[in-house]
Amino acid sequence: MNILDVLGPVMIGPSSSHTAGAVRLGGMARAVFGGLPEVAEMTLYGSFAQTYRGHGTDVALIAGLLGWKTDDARIPQAFQAAREAGLVFRFLPETDVVPLHPNTVRFHLQGERREISLTGISVGGGQICLTEIDGFSVEATGEFPCLLTVHEDKPGVVALVSSVLSNVGVNIAQMRVSRRQKGGVAVMLVETDQAVEAHTLAALEKLPHIQQARAIPPVI
Amino acid sequence: MEQKKSLEAFVREAEAGGRSLGAFCLAQQALEMECTEESLKQALLDRLQVMREAIAEGMEGKRSRSGLVGGDAKKLSAAASTPNWRSPAGANVHLAIVYAMAVAEANAGMGRIVAAPTAGSCGVLPGVVCSLGEMFALPDDLLAEALAVAGVIGLVIASRATLSGAEGGCQAECGAAAAMAAGAAVNLLGGSPEMAGQAAAMAMKNMLGLVCDPVAGLVEVPCVKRNAGAAVIALAAAEMALAGIKSVIPADEVFDSMREIGNAMDCRYRETATGGLAATPTGKLLWQTVKNLEMP
Numbered sequence: 317m318n319i320l321d322v323l324g325p326v327m328i329g330p331s332s333s334h335t336a337g338a339v340r341l342g343g344m345a346r347a348v349f350g351g352l353p354e355v356a357e358m359t360l361y362g363s364f365a366q367t368y369r370g371h372g373t374d375v376a377l378i379a380g381l382l383g384w385k386t387d388d389a390r391i392p393q394a395f396q397a398a399r400e401a402g403l404v405f406r407f408l409p410e411t412d413v414v415p416l417h418p419n420t421v422r423f424h425l426q427g428e429r430r431e432i433s434l435t436g437i438s439v440g441g442g443q444i445c446l447t448e449i450d451g452f453s454v455e456a457t458g459e460f461p462c463l464l465t466v467h468e469d470k471p472g473v474v475a476l477v478s479s480v481l482s483n484v485g486v487n488i489a490q491m492r493v494s495r496r497q498k499g500g501v502a503v504m505l506v507e508t509d510q511a512v513e514a515h516t517l518a519a520l521e522k523l524p525h526i527q528q529a530r531a532i533p534p535v536i
Numbered sequence: 537m538e539q540k541k542s543l544e545a546f547v548r549e550a551e552a553g554g555r556s557l558g559a560f561c562l563a564q565q566a567l568e569m570e571c572t573e574e575s576l577k578q579a580l581l582d583r584l585q586v587m588r589e590a591i592a593e594g595m596e597g598k599r600s601r602s603g604l605v606g607g608d609a610k611k612l613s614a615a616a617s618t619p620n621w622r623s624p625a626g627a628n629v630h631l632a633i634v635y636a637m638a639v640a641e642a643n644a645g646m647g648r649i650v651a652a653p654t655a656g657s658c659g660v661l662p663g664v665v666c667s668l669g670e671m672f673a674l675p676d677d678l679l680a681e682a683l684a685v686a687g688v689i690g691l692v693i694a695s696r697a698t699l700s701g702a703e704g705g706c707q708a709e710c711g712a713a714a715a716m717a718a719g720a721a722v723n724l725l726g727g728s729p730e731m732a733g734q735a736a737a738m739a740m741k742n743m744l745g746l747v748c749d750p751v752a753g754l755v756e757v758p759c760v761k762r763n764a765g766a767a768v769i770a771l772a773a774a775e776m777a778l779a780g781i782k783s784v785i786p787a788d789e790v791f792d793s794m795r796e797i798g799n800a801m802d803c804r805y806r807e808t809a810t811g812g813l814a815a816t817p818t819g820k821l822l823w824q825t826v827k828n829l830e831m832p
């Protein structure tokens with residue numbers, strides 16, 4: 317932490333957790349999806365469900381999906397911009413379920429070729445954490461570039477991925493593998509110090525057992 | 537947790553080097569951030585610019601999405617130009633209140649602000665620094681230096697306690713902002729590093745115990761007016777410190793006590809909007825009204 321963290325972020329108000337954090341969560345969702353979806357459904361839990369209108373959490377999430385930053389003065393008009401961009405969206409405040417974290421949002425995103433669900437939380441001061449993708453638990457704060465792979469849960473896959481990364485000089489800051497059942501589909505989220513380039517992603521996708529590799533740029 | 541920082545240590549080192557606390561903080565932070573003093577100063581000047589734009593935006597009187605706040609900075613400013621207006625606070629304090637409210641109202645209205653240290657408490661520092669800058673015609677370079685002092689005080693508080701209302705109540709947000717602004721004010725007016733540290737301690741002492749109880753869970757009521765109050769407390773603390781008055785309890789210990797008090801605070805008083813003003817009959821009624829609002 318330094319003085320620019322204390323005197324920051326520069327952001328559109330009113331709340332660092334409910335507005336700035338929501339922009340970043342939307343940005344993470346966009347990155348995981350790989351662009352702007354056609355349909356976005358956002359279920360809000362806890363304090364997000366209670367206060368999202370007053371805090372502009374709704375417009376902030378959409379602004380993030382549009383790829384905007386926390387200090388973008390257009391945030392209050394994000395709905396209109398989203399409609400012009402062809403995004404159909406809807407918010408479902410879920411006030412009966414008590415979430416693990418008070419500021420939780422679950423995205424369901426659909427496009428022509430892809431459908432993804434993911435969950436994120438806003439932990440305070442604009443800091444966020446992506447906690448789940450398609451039922452796999454993950455952990456990413458949006459501070460680092462990330463690599464996301466979907467692969468078969470087979471021995472050696474993790475080692476292969478890390479050797480490809482080290483060959484192109486990408487240092488791994490943190491990695492987490494998650495699977496729903498042994499030997500089934502697994503998801504790996506790798507936080508890296510350097511961004512993973514398109515040609516590396518292509519090389520990764522050629523590896524055995526790897527179904528998908530995607531880069532998630534930092535949102536903070 | 538991060539290692540504890542000491543405001544007294546910053547003050548000692550600045551005194552030993554014979555520099556203002558601001559000049560010392562700027563140099564020390566540039567070193568720590570591995571950048572030049574010039575580029576750090578420029579980053580602070582950029583933030584100052586955002587603060588000024590937020591003041592201007594707030595002065596236009598835009599209302600918040602919920603409609604609970606907005607327009608009061610404009611109202612207060614207009615009152616001062618009515619013929620029979622007699623200001624109980626005096627011109628300097630009046631301007632600080634106007635600016636603090638303007639920024640807090642801009643924040644509530646989804647304007648662009650600098651979270652300093654948080655969005656909820658974003659009016660305090662610009663309220664104090666920009667009003668003093670204007671009243672005493674101070675150069676922007678000096679204002680940037682004052683922001684560096686504020687930043688370092690915030691860093692110390694973050695390391696010893698917290699800057700989050702959800703963790704420590706409003707004393708952690710508006711309280712920290714007041715301590716930051718008090719130190720900044722002393723630096724602006726040429727006080728010694730020692731005086732700046734004393735001002736921060738005295739400001740925080742006056743904010744200890746303050747709970748976070750936002751009506752309808754929104755950063756609006758009582759936040760906007762607390763920003764005004766915290767700015768005034770910062771000025772009072774700076775006024776005392778510049779006269780050589782000292783806090784009996786040293787700054788670091790005051791911050792430690794803020795942590796202790798925050799830890800003991802019931803969770804109703806830590807941003808959950810279930811206690812205090814949020815739980816009053818009017819507060820509850822407003823929550824229902826806000827819930828039923830169709831918002832743009």
Ligand code: SF4
Nearest residue numbers: 656701706709748759
């Ligand atoms: S009352 Fe709570 S939300 Fe409002 S400024 Fe204070 S800490 Fe922030």
